[in-house]
Amino acid sequence: DSGVTQTPKHLITATGQRVTLRCSPRSGDLSVYWYQQSLDQGLQFLIQYYNGEERAKGNILERFSAQQFPDLHSELNLSSLELGDSALYFCASSKKNAGAHTDTQYFGPGTRLTVL
Amino acid sequence: DAKTTQPNSMESNEEEPVHLPCNHSTISGTDYIHWYRQLPSQGPEYVIHGLTSNVNNRMASLAIAEDRKSSTLILHRATLRDAAVYYCILSPRSGSARQLTFGSGTQLTVLP
Numbered sequence: 590d591s592g593v594t595q596t597p598k599h600l601i602t603a604t605g606q607r608v609t610l611r612c613s614p615r616s617g618d619l620s621v622y623w624y625q626q627s628l629d630q631g632l633q634f635l636i637q638y639y640n641g642e643e644r645a646k647g648n649i650l651e652r653f654s655a656q657q658f659p660d661l662h663s664e665l666n667l668s669s670l671e672l673g674d675s676a677l678y679f680c681a682s683s684k685k686n687a688g689a690h691t692d693t694q695y696f697g698p699g700t701r702l703t704v705l
Numbered sequence: 706d707a708k709t710t711q712p713n714s715m716e717s718n719e720e721e722p723v724h725l726p727c728n729h730s731t732i733s734g735t736d737y738i739h740w741y742r743q744l745p746s747q748g749p750e751y752v753i754h755g756l757t758s759n760v761n762n763r764m765a766s767l768a769i770a771e772d773r774k775s776s777t778l779i780l781h782r783a784t785l786r787d788a789a790v791y792y793c794i795l796s797p798r799s800g801s802a803r804q805l806t807f808g809s810g811t812q813l814t815v816l817p
Contacts, residue, residue: 591748591750593748620803622803622804622805624805624807631807631808631809632743632749632792632805632807633807634804634805634806637803637804645803645804647804679748679749681748681749681805683803691737691739691754691796691798691803692803693751693754694741694749694751694803694805695751696748696749696750697748698747698748699747699748
């Protein structure tokens with residue numbers, strides 16, 4: 590158990606809908622990362638937040654958005670869903686602050702999104 | 706970002722050592738070498754990381770070539786639970802953005 594929790598574990602929805610995925614980082618971790626894992630694209634970085642502020646963006650679609658709240662939990666919002674958005678979405682958190690030389694990311698168990 | 710190259714798959718017998726290679730010929734002097742693994746139906750899991758010197762922890766050892774253009778993850782005694790995809794990732798030493806860039810990794814099969 591990494592200490593990172595994600596809800597829900599599974600989500601089935603229809604095209605055009607909007608969903609929200611939630612992530613609670615490990616206690617004391619200030620950074621939260623979101624990754625998408627699909628069969629054809631592998632694991633891809635979407636976005637990073639550090640202490641409530643966006644820190645880095647990857648291949649995140651405009652239909653997707655995220656935020657990190659004052660209690661440090663994070664939500665990933667996916668809207669106007671398409672079949673191709675079906676994937677595993679992982680959240681990770683890291684212990685050290687942004688000024689450290691490197692850090693370890695701890696991944697949650699993921700949310701499996703199926704768009705029908 | 707500097708790129709890593711790993712074999713697509715490897716096999717090992719249970720209770721034998723496993724050496725998983727990674728080439729990173731374009732590594733910069735400030736890049737850390739990280740290894741993560743992903744067991745079936747789970748999120749990635751940190752294994753080990755290093756900069757220049759060889760590193761050991763309870764899970765594995767990391768051997769880094771003197772020129773840092775390659776590294777090897779060593780599992781001293783493979784168990785069935787070690788069957789996973791192993792990712793070798795370079796992470797810059799400085800900067801606030803610490804996202805991990807995953808390649809396709811090495812699928813390790815452990816035979817009983």
